[in-house]
Amino acid sequence: MNLPSQLLEQAVAEFAKLPGVGKKTALRYVLHLLRQNPDELKQWSYTVARLAEEIHYCEICFAISEKNKCEICSNSSRDHSTICVIEDIRDLIAIENTSQYHGTYHVLGGIISPINGIGPMDLHIEPLLKRIETGDVKELIMALPSTMEGDTTNFYLYKRLSSFPVTLSTLSRGVPVGDELEYADEVTLGQSILMRIPYESSITRK
Amino acid sequence: MNLPSQLLEQAVAEFAKLPGVGKKTALRYVLHLLRQNPDELKQWSYTVARLAEEIHYCEICFAISEKNKCEICSNSSRDHSTICVIEDIRDLIAIENTSQYHGTYHVLGGIISPINGIGPMDLHIEPLLKRIETGDVKELIMALPSTMEGDTTNFYLYKRLSSFPVTLSTLSRGVPVGDELEYADEVTLGQSILMRIPYESSITRK
Numbered sequence: 568m569n570l571p572s573q574l575l576e577q578a579v580a581e582f583a584k585l586p587g588v589g590k591k592t593a594l595r596y597v598l599h600l601l602r603q604n605p606d607e608l609k610q611w612s613y614t615v616a617r618l619a620e621e622i623h624y625c626e627i628c629f630a631i632s633e634k635n636k637c638e639i640c641s642n643s644s645r646d647h648s649t650i651c652v653i654e655d656i657r658d659l660i661a662i663e664n665t666s667q668y669h670g671t672y673h674v675l676g677g678i679i680s681p682i683n684g685i686g687p688m689d690l691h692i693e694p695l696l697k698r699i700e701t702g703d704v705k706e707l708i709m710a711l712p713s714t715m716e717g718d719t720t721n722f723y724l725y726k727r728l729s730s731f732p733v734t735l736s737t738l739s740r741g742v743p744v745g746d747e748l749e750y751a752d753e754v755t756l757g758q759s760i761l762m763r764i765p766y767e768s769s770i771t772r773k
Numbered sequence: 774m775n776l777p778s779q780l781l782e783q784a785v786a787e788f789a790k791l792p793g794v795g796k797k798t799a800l801r802y803v804l805h806l807l808r809q810n811p812d813e814l815k816q817w818s819y820t821v822a823r824l825a826e827e828i829h830y831c832e833i834c835f836a837i838s839e840k841n842k843c844e845i846c847s848n849s850s851r852d853h854s855t856i857c858v859i860e861d862i863r864d865l866i867a868i869e870n871t872s873q874y875h876g877t878y879h880v881l882g883g884i885i886s887p888i889n890g891i892g893p894m895d896l897h898i899e900p901l902l903k904r905i906e907t908g909d910v911k912e913l914i915m916a917l918p919s920t921m922e923g924d925t926t927n928f929y930l931y932k933r934l935s936s937f938p939v940t941l942s943t944l945s946r947g948v949p950v951g952d953e954l955e956y957a958d959e960v961t962l963g964q965s966i967l968m969r970i971p972y973e974s975s976i977t978r979k
Contacts, residue, residue, distance in 0.1 A: 569869060572838060598862065605826070631781055
């Protein structure tokens, strides 16, 4: 695809670096931006430039934050004895949107994946161990994806934490709320039978 | 979706303005950008800012150009007696990629669409008429989409140009080269039978 302007070509190349965006979609994005007025375009560019300078990561839980300590870690009304271990910030956003969790988080920044060359040292696991060493942490909820990589990471954390007096838990897996049994996949349905819970506790949790 | 930082929220809102991009995809894009090093992010932002200032439109054909006159309009080896009328710059790129066309273009900047409130005055039709008034133009190829709006625009141009000694043509429609007949849609196959061409001319054009 030959573009009629070098600058256009350059802009398309930048947008084509976004995940899942090819040259055609990138061109569509750039042409859309060109239809905006110049002030809006400058606002756009300014926002992206600010990202480079103003976005920091919380020094405790590694979530995105504008300060050194994120709002959740500096909130004294949250339960600091419970840490939810997650892959990235999107999981934090998803869990926060449920309004069901009042503890803190720890963003690993990925999961152990030998195929992609990601080992434990590439993740924020050592800072997590340091948080637990302080002795204030009672429970660690491992909310990692239920994939082979997620399971590997869970098992790695389980081994590393075996000597600490901390309860390890993972998210319950099962048929989604409101779903028909016949449409659930076999693995999920099987899990939800094996991991069945006392009826009484299912009432009290509702 | 509540995001943990106002700046992040703002950046996501900017990206969510792109065509076909919702808040979730926008967040995915922004998190991807945040994983880049700050220099790359600044380069990104600088490229977008340059778009606002350095991209101009050719004063003759309205194609995107870095100068007042685009490369095609200022190229004396192109055939300036033929103008291909197109909806937007993407059509120019597509036709240029075929290497089969050596004339010039005229970008309308849209097509007549009463539903979307786009009338002839919103398009670059008057400048096109002025180009034709000079008398140097012999043929006008209307390469607009074969939709109702495209047909309306073609008909409008046909009416406006009836008094000028210029040949009007449109792209041929038919079964795509290499396609099986059985998979062609009925309208296209019907058109390609009605608009059949002498066998001899199909050989000489290959």
